[in-house]
Each structure stands twice: as structure tokens, then as C-alpha cells.
Amino acid sequence: MSSVPTDYPIASNREQQLQERRKFLQNGLRISGVLAAGTFGGFLAGRRGKAEATRWQIDPDKCVGCNNCATQCVLAESAVKCLQCFDMCGYCDVCTGYFSMNYLSLDTAAESQMCPTGAIARQFIEEKAGQRFFEYTIDESLCIGCGKCVKGCALMNGSLYLQVMHDRCVNCNECAIAVSCPTQAFDRLPANRPYRVKQSVYPLIQQKAAIPERDDARQLLREVSPP
Amino acid sequence: MSRRVHFMNWSRTTALSVAAIVCLTMAGDACAELIPTPNFSDHDIPSTRVVEAPSVVWNAVDVGVLLVALSLASYFALVVRSRKYLLWLSVASLLWFGFWRRGCVCPIGATQNVTLATFDGTYVVPISVVAFFVLPLIFTVFFGRTFCASVCPLGAVQELVSVRNVRVPRWLDQALSVIPYVYLGLAVTLAATGTAFVICRYDPFVGFFRLSGNASMMIYGGSLLVVGFFVGRPYCRYLCPYGALLRLTSRVSQWHLRIPPTACIQCRLCEDACPYGAIEEPTESPSVEQLQRERKRLVVLLFMTPFIVGLFAWAATGWRGTLAGWHFDIRLAEALKQEDLGLATEPNTATEAFRGSRRSPEQLYEAAATHRDRFAIAASLLGAYIGLVLWGKVILLTLRRGRQEYTPNKSHCVSCGRCFQHCPVELVRIGLIDNVEQMTHETHEVAT
Ligand code: SF4
Ligand code: SF4
Ligand code: SF4
Ligand code: SF4
Ligand code: SF4
Numbered sequence: 054m055s056s057v058p059t060d061y062p063i064a065s066n067r068e069q070q071l072q073e074r075r076k077f078l079q080n081g082l083r084i085s086g087v088l089a090a091g092t093f094g095g096f097l098a099g100r101r102g103k104a105e106a107t108r109w110q111i112d113p114d115k116c117v118g119c120n121n122c123a124t125q126c127v128l129a130e131s132a133v134k135c136l137q138c139f140d141m142c143g144y145c146d147v148c149t150g151y152f153s154m155n156y157l158s159l160d161t162a163a164e165s166q167m168c169p170t171g172a173i174a175r176q177f178i179e180e181k182a183g184q185r186f187f188e189y190t191i192d193e194s195l196c197i198g199c200g201k202c203v204k205g206c207a208l209m210n211g212s213l214y215l216q217v218m219h220d221r222c223v224n225c226n227e228c229a230i231a232v233s234c235p236t237q238a239f240d241r242l243p244a245n246r247p248y249r250v251k252q253s254v255y256p257l258i259q260q261k262a263a264i265p266e267r268d269d270a271r272q273l274l275r276e277v278s279p280p
Numbered sequence: 281m282s283r284r285v286h287f288m289n290w291s292r293t294t295a296l297s298v299a300a301i302v303c304l305t306m307a308g309d310a311c312a313e314l315i316p317t318p319n320f321s322d323h324d325i326p327s328t329r330v331v332e333a334p335s336v337v338w339n340a341v342d343v344g345v346l347l348v349a350l351s352l353a354s355y356f357a358l359v360v361r362s363r364k365y366l367l368w369l370s371v372a373s374l375l376w377f378g379f380w381r382r383g384c385v386c387p388i389g390a391t392q393n394v395t396l397a398t399f400d401g402t403y404v405v406p407i408s409v410v411a412f413f414v415l416p417l418i419f420t421v422f423f424g425r426t427f428c429a430s431v432c433p434l435g436a437v438q439e440l441v442s443v444r445n446v447r448v449p450r451w452l453d454q455a456l457s458v459i460p461y462v463y464l465g466l467a468v469t470l471a472a473t474g475t476a477f478v479i480c481r482y483d484p485f486v487g488f489f490r491l492s493g494n495a496s497m498m499i500y501g502g503s504l505l506v507v508g509f510f511v512g513r514p515y516c517r518y519l520c521p522y523g524a525l526l527r528l529t530s531r532v533s534q535w536h537l538r539i540p541p542t543a544c545i546q547c548r549l550c551e552d553a554c555p556y557g558a559i560e561e562p563t564e565s566p567s568v569e570q571l572q573r574e575r576k577r578l579v580v581l582l583f584m585t586p587f588i589v590g591l592f593a594w595a596a597t598g599w600r601g602t603l604a605g606w607h608f609d610i611r612l613a614e615a616l617k618q619e620d621l622g623l624a625t626e627p628n629t630a631t632e633a634f635r636g637s638r639r640s641p642e643q644l645y646e647a648a649a650t651h652r653d654r655f656a657i658a659a660s661l662l663g664a665y666i667g668l669v670l671w672g673k674v675i676l677l678t679l680r681r682g683r684q685e686y687t688p689n690k691s692h693c694v695s696c697g698r699c700f701q702h703c704p705v706e707l708v709r710i711g712l713i714d715n716v717e718q719m720t721h722e723t724h725e726v727a728t
Contacts (some may be wrong), residue, residue, distance in 0.1 A: 079532040083421050086529065097397055097410050106336045117633045128494040135305075137323045143315030152334055178620040186318055210314045219333035223382045223490060226389040227477035235630035236637070237608060241404065247333040261327065261611075263422050269327040270423050 075171040084214040107241035109228045110278075113214035115238035118207070122215055125230040126198075132222035133215050133230065135191050135197035137173070138250060141212035141255045144178060144186040150206030150213045151189055165203050178246055186220030193218070211251070219247050246278040254280050289621055339408035342381060349373055349431045354423040356538050356549035356697075358428070361706070363697035370439055378433035378700060381487035384432065387412045388721045389480045391464070392471035399472040414524075420529040424536040428526060429695035435516055437485050439696060441505050442512040445555040453557050454677065456518040461669040464521035473654055475607045478611070484515055512555030516694060529693035537688060537695045540705040544685035546718040547720045551686065553702040558692040565682025574680065579673050589667040596663020597656065604655040613648035616641055 091183035110134070112275065129199075130139045145171055147161065156165035172195035193211075198215055200202075206213040217228075226255055231239030242249060250258065260271035301395050317325060335363070350370065356365040377386065390413040397405035414428035428435045435610075448456070463479075470476045480486075484501040487493025493501075507514045516523050530536065539559070550559060566574065604610045615631050620623045620641075634644070700706050704716040713719060 060578050067333060077535075081536060083533040085678050086532065087418065090417060094410055094414050097405060105404065106339050106402055107331055107410065111580075115633075115637070117629065117636070119629045119633075127490060127493055128489070133284065136330070138328050138546070140317060140327075144318050145315060147634055178323050179318075181318065186320070188323075190326075215567065216330075218331055220331040223384060226384050226393065227480040229481075232476070232481070233359065235628075236633040243404075244333060244336045250328070258327070267327070269329075273327045273330060 070122065070154050083241045089123060105246040108219060108224055108244050108247040109222060110237055110242045110247065111214075111216055112249060113216065113251045115236045116200075116203070116215055116234075117236055119235055120199055120201075120204035121233050121235070122230050123199040125233045127225060127229045128221065128223070130221075131198040131230075132207065132217055134193045134196045134221075135198060135200070135202060135213055136216050137189055137191050138214060138254055139188070140208050140261065141251070141254055143188065143210050143212075144188060145209060146185045146187060148175070148189055148206070150202040152205075159161045167201050168196075169199060170195045170197055170202065173202060184267050189213075196213065214251065216248065217225045240279045246276060248276045248278065250277055250279040251279075257262050313491075322349070323391050331576070331674065336340070338381075339406060342377075342385070343408050343411045343415075345376055346431065348418045350415060350552050351424040353695075355428045357426050357695040358535055359542065360378050360421055361537075361700055361709075362698055366430045366697045367439070370436035374433045374440075375435075378436070378485070378489040382493065383486040384484065385409055385412050385431065388432075388434065388481070388520060388685035389477065390481055391522055391525070392467060392477045393606060393671060395468050395471040396474060397505075400474055403474075415523065419553050420424075420526050420533060422531040422534050424693065424695050425523075425530045426527050429697070430690035431471045433489065434483075434485050435513065435694065437488070437505070438508045438513040438515060441508045442555050443658050444510045445512065445552070445703055447552075448511060448557060450557075453517075454673070458673055459518050460521055460527075460670060462666055463468075463519060463667070464524045465662050465665045468604065469658050469698075470606060473603075473607065473651070473658055475603075479521060484519075488558075492531060510630060515655065515693065517556060530693075531691045533690055536690050537693065537697070539686055539699045540703050541709045542705060544687075544717060545705060545720070546686070547705060547716070550699045550702040552689070553699040554693070555698065556692060556694060556696075558689045558694070559699060560683060560687055560689050562683045562685060563680065566680055570680075574678070577678060578675070581671075585671055586669070587663045588671045592667025592670075593660045593664035596659045596666070599663070600652070600655045600659035603662075604701060605661055606653055607648075607651050607655070610648045610651055611645065647725050652726060678679065 056224055123131050125133050151167060152159070152165055153167045158165060163171055166173070172192045174190045174192060176188045176190070178188050180186070203211075203213045203215055226238055230239075255277065256275050260272055261267050262274045264270070306578065352369055352602075353366065354593075356362050356369060377383070385408070390409045392404045393403075393409045394413045396403045397410075416431070419426060430436065430439075467477075467479045470478050482500070484504045487497040487501055490706075503513055544562075546562060551561065553559065612630050612634060615624065615628050619628070619631055686697075704713065704719040707713045707719065708716055
């Protein structure tokens with residue numbers, strides 16, 4: 054051990070006293086810290102009644118389809134997609150959500166369509182009293198959530214609306230779209246009922262869910278938070 | 281109804297624009313008269329299809345994984361003393377909390393949820409988020425920052441890229457290490473006022489975890505990683521607001537990691553081992569006269585504290601405008617006023633949407649005024665807190681204590697275990713060398 058310096062200071066009496074005092078102080082701090090954390094946690098857990106997990110949703114009654122949803126999401130392909138609320142749709146021939154303002158003909162040509170990605174399918178259903186009715190369905194895998202069709206549809210029934218899709222959304226602690234949403238349409242819903250529909254539609258879904266063979270409506274109702 | 285039928289038969293090219301005009305010229309409520317959904321003879325109106333959200337069970341699983349990881353990290357750092365195990369654990373945490381759970385929720389961000397829940401009774405904070413905030417702190421109070429060692433995914437990313445060890449000058453390191461406290465204060469202020477979650481907004485690595493993100497986020501994260509290549513853990517040391525809390529907690533930790541497993545032999549071999557500048561060398565214990573002088577100085581400094589804090593609180597009242605500028609309602613109210621005064625140059629979707637909503641401008645102005653008042657108080661409190669932090673730093677810098685060993689600075693050490701293998705006493709313990717002289721001799725020969 055010759056080469057190992059042995060002349061390092063040995064703790065003196067005074068030093069020991071100081072260390073004792075420091076230890077006492079630290080113990081005190083530690084105990085009060087844990088107690089404080091416990092009390093604080095208890096205080097927050099005291100509101101446990103509502104301490105469930107949450108999910109981001111758009112309030113479709115507030116959204117104006119501004120295009121932020123397509124560009125501001127942290128995901129390259131936005132978690133927000135357009136949804137068709139069929140119970141509100143007029144099945145119009147001249148759909149203001151489907152056709153662009155300067156469409157050439159009422160057909161499915163790309164240049165006639167509002168949707169930049171051709172995500173809306175137009176399907177003929179029936180002709181009644183000289184009126185032709187069409188069903189418009191969104192292909193979610195194509196939709197980029199730009200809101201063009203939503204804006205267009207708002208001129209008529211407003212059955213098309215944007216919503217956060219939970220299979221895509223990573224539930225950011227602070228939703229990047231919510232920050233930039235000009236109408237502050239985003240809020241958090243309880244995770245067990247993570248979807249929101251337009252206020253006026255909720256009773257319609259309820260009615261439909263009461264029909265025995267409408268399992269689809271009942272399934273939707275289970276996912277939707279009451280307004 | 282008849283109006284609608286007519287409308288349908290009109291010339292196609294004008295139909296859309298007419299529809300627009302009809303609807304826009306009628307006040308909002310008139311448009312509520314909708315085209316009825318038809319009843320079809322053999323077609324059921326479908327229901328909107330929504331995709332189920334991932335189960336909330338994941339939240340409980342996350343808390344479980346956190347607990348296990350924290351226990352393992354503490355065990356590896358304090359009992360096994362294995363850098364290798366710690367490293368593998370951090371890779372696992374990075375994969376789980378980073379890439380698999382995509383960076384949310386993390387304790388750093390949870391600070392804001394907990395703050396908001398404290399100040400706003402209507403805000404719902406999930407119990408799992410509270411657990412994420414509290415658990416690492418509780419572990420730290422006993423074992424030091426083992427959370428940072430190998431549980432935090434942000435720490436793990438930086439740990440893995442930290443390959444060079446450029447020493448940051450002491451003064452610069454001390455100065456920069458105040459930033460996390462200031463950042464914490466700012467984040468808490470903005471969260472408490474329900475303004476923003478800035479920690480999440482400026483999370484450097486979450487874009488990597490999700491493999492997507494906007495350009496500025498990627499550049500920010502990327503440059504931190506490049507810096508982290510040379511200067512160990514730049515986010516942890518000079519930014520992380522949760523790290524500030526952990527530092528305070530770790531300061532009083534009960535069983536913090538030691539560099540040598542037993543007594544330090546002062547061979548100085550570990551002196552440069554820590555890439556985070558956390559190793560402190562032994563110092564002479566001050567003499568009685570020095571101690572008396574220092575005590576006097578401490579009394580003076582402590583006596584000055586209230587004045588310093590008050591000064592900062594007063595100076596900070598000037599920040600309230602800047603802080604308030606973050607708040608949506610205040611920004612909207614300002615934009616609305618600008619438009620009413622005819623000063624606005626660009627169309628603004630927010631004001632446009634607001635004018636279409638049911639809220640009256642008076643209501644908005646009132647809400648904005650309330651928020652502004654709150655920011656006046658918040659700014660002063662933030663100022664006082666920053667004053668306290670800075671002055672506290674000054675006081676700590678003037679305090680000296682005698683140290684007999686090479687010790688990790690309890691607040692700055694992240695328990696990464698890098699220093700272990702530099703210590704000959706440790707190498708003897710794990711049987712890599714027979715006695716310490718095998719290593720100390722070499723260095724002495726080089727030195728002479
Ligand atoms: S940012 Fe808001 S207003 Fe714009 S499309 Fe999304 S929800 Fe609608
Ligand atoms: S939101 Fe945009 S992309 Fe999606 S269906 Fe409507 S127009 Fe198409
Ligand atoms: S929470 Fe995140 S992923 Fe979900 S919509 Fe908002 S920004 Fe996109
Ligand atoms: S200092 Fe912050 S970012 Fe670094 S490891 Fe600790 S908690 Fe994570
Ligand atoms: S364990 Fe050692 S190398 Fe790692 S931070 Fe602490 S003192 Fe530095």
C-alpha cells in the first residue's frame with residue numbers, strides 16, 4: 054500500500070458533529086418530503102371519483118373545418134378524420150360536401166369533387182318522386198382530415214364532421230391541434246366513452262338503438278359520451 | 281320542403297352557389313331547417329362507424345412497468361452496481377415508454393397535469409398520471425436519481441449517444457443548471473393558469489419516439505442529440521424541469537450510489553470518469569476561523585433573501601403581458617379588439633369563428649380581464665420563485681463542506697454507473713484485478 058496516499062484527513066470530532074447534524078436535517082427533510090408527497094397524492098386521489106383516463110375529442114358543433122386538423126397533428130398523417138353521420142344526411146343529389154364549387158357535372162370525376170384525395174364514395178340508393186338519392190361514405194384510409202367537405206356540408210345539413218380517431222391518436226398530453234384550434238373545439242372525454250357527436254344527433258342515435266335489429270346503433274351509443 | 285325540391289331541379293352549375301347564398305343570408309338558426317333524411321324502401325340508414333379506443337388497462341400496465349423498472353434500476357445501481365445492467369434496462373425503458381407507448385405519459389409532462397389538477401378542480405387527472413409523477417420522486421428520496429439512470433426514455437436516448445466527454449467549465453455548468461428550475465417555474469405557472477403544457481410542446485425527443493413530427497421539433501431534438509454526443513445529457517442537465525425536482529429530492533436521498541464500494545483510497549482515477557460533471561473531489565474541511573467567517577456570511581445572505589425575492593417579484597410584474605400572450609382567450613380578445621378598431625390586416629379564423637358562436641364579445645372581454653388579473657399575480661409569484669432559486673444557488677455556492685472521498689454530487693449524479701469501472705476498489709470487488717496497486721502503480725509511474 055506504499056504508493057497509496059494515506060495522509061488524507063481523518064474525520065475530526067467537529068467534523069463528525071457536523072455530519073450528525075447534516076444527517077438529522079436530511080432525515081427531517083426526507084420524512085417531511087414523503088409525508089408531503091403522500092398528502093398531495095391523497096388530496097388528488099380524494100377527487101378520485103373523476104380521476105379516470107381521458108381522450109381528446111373535437112366538439113363537432115364548434116369545429117369550423119379550418120384545415121389545422123390536417124396539418125397540426127403530431128402524426129404525419131393526422132389522427133383526425135372525417136366521419137359521415139348518416140342520420141343527419143339528406144342524401145342530396147347535389148351534395149355540397151361532395152361536389153366542388155365549380156364542378157362540371159354531377160358525376161364522380163375527380164375534378165368535380167371537393168375532396169382532394171377522393172375519399173368520399175358516392176353511391177346511388179333510390180329515386181323517389183323524381184328525386185335521386187345518394188349515400189356518401191368516407192374512406193378513412195384516404196381521408197386526410199382537411200375539412201373541405203365538412204365546410205361544404207355545413208352549407209346544407211352538416212352531417213359530415215371531423216373527429217379524432219382513437220385507433221390513430223396517441224393521446225398526447227397536450228394535443229397539438231387543440232393548441233392551434235381557432236374555435237377551441239377540443240376537449241377531453243372519459244376514456245370509456247371516448248367519442249362525441251353533434252348534440253342534435255345524440256337523441257337520434259338513442260332512438261335507433263331502441264330498434265331491436267340495430268346492433269350497430271347500440272354499439273355506437275356505447276362509445277359516445279352524452280352531450 | 282318544397283323550396284328544397286325546387287332547388288334540386290335548378291340548373292346544376294348554379295345550384296351550389298345558390299345553396300351557399302340561401303344558407304348564408306339566412307341567420308344561423310334558419311339553416312337548422314334541414315333536409316330530412318329520407319326513408320328508403322329497402323335500404324337501412326347506416327350508423328357512423330367509430331373505432332374503439334385502446335383499453336385503459338394500458339394505463340395500469342404502464343404504472344406496473346414503471347414500478348418494476350424503478351425497483352430494478354435502484355437494485356442495479358446500489359446493490360449489483362452494474363453499469364451493464366443499467367444500460368440494458370435503459371434500452372428496455374426506451375423501447376417500452378419511448379417507442380411502444382410513444383412517449384406519453386411521462387413524469388416530466390405529468391408535472392403539468394398534477395399542477396393543473398391542483399389549481400383547477402374541474403380538470404380530471406387520471407390516477408395513473410399522478411402515480412407517474414409521484415413514484416420516481418419517492419424512489420429518489422431513498423435511492424437517488426435511479427429513475428434518470430435507466431427508466432426515463434428521454435434520459436436513455438441521451439445516455440446512449442453520450443460517447444465523448446467534453447468537460448463543461450464549472451462556472452458555465454453552474455449557471456446553466458439553473459435553467460431547469462426556471463423552466464419548471466414557467467411550466468407550472470402556465471399549467472396552473474390553464475394556459476399551456478409547454479413541457480410537452482417542447483419535448484425534444486417525442487418526435488423520434490413517434491417517428492413523426494414537424495420539422496422544427498425534429499431539428500430541436502436532433503441538435504440536442506448532436507450536442508449530447510459531446511456534452512453528456514444536455515436536456516437532463518440544462519433543461520429538464522422534472523430533473524430539477526429530482527435534484528432537490530436526491531439531495532436528501534438516504535442511500536445514494538457511491539463510487540467506491542467501500543472506502544475511497546483517493547487514487548483520483550475516477551476524477552474524469554463522469555460525463556455529467558457530477559464527481560466532486562475531496563476538500564479540506566474548513567478551519568474554525570473559516571467556519572466562523574462563513575457562518576457570518578451565511579447569516580447576512582439569509583437576511584438578504586426576502587429583499588432579493590421581493591425585488592424579483594416586483595421586477596417580474598413586467599412579464600405578465602408576455603405570459604398572458606400565451607393564453608387563448610386573451611389573444612382572441614386582442615384580435616377582436618384590433619378588428620373592431622379596423623387595425624387588423626389579415627382575416628383571422630379564430631375571430632371569424634368567434635363571431636359565429638353564441639358567446640358575446642362582452643363575455644370574452646370579461647373572461648380575458650379575469651385571466652389578465654390572474655397573470656399579474658402569477659408573474660409576481662414566478663419572479664419571486666426565480667429570485668429564490670438564483671439566490672439559493674448563490675448561497676449554496678458560498679457554502680463549503682469538507683469531503684474525505686471522491687463522491688458523486690447527489691443532486692447532479694444520475695446514477696448511470698459509468699464511474700464504477702474507473703475505481704480500482706470496485707475492480708477488486710468484482711475480481712477484475714487482485715489488488716488496487718495494479719492500477720494505482722501504473723498511474724503513479726505515468727505521473728512521475
Ligand atoms: S382545428 Fe378546430 S376548427 Fe379547425 S378543423 Fe380542427 S377542430 Fe375544426
Ligand atoms: S376531410 Fe378532406 S380529405 Fe377527408 S373526406 Fe373531407 S374533403 Fe376528403
Ligand atoms: S392528441 Fe396528438 S395524435 Fe391525437 S389528434 Fe391531437 S396531436 Fe394528433
Ligand atoms: S433529468 Fe429529466 S430527462 Fe433526464 S433522465 Fe431525469 S427525468 Fe429524464
Ligand atoms: S454514476 Fe458516476 S458517472 Fe454516473 S452520473 Fe453519477 S457520478 Fe457521474
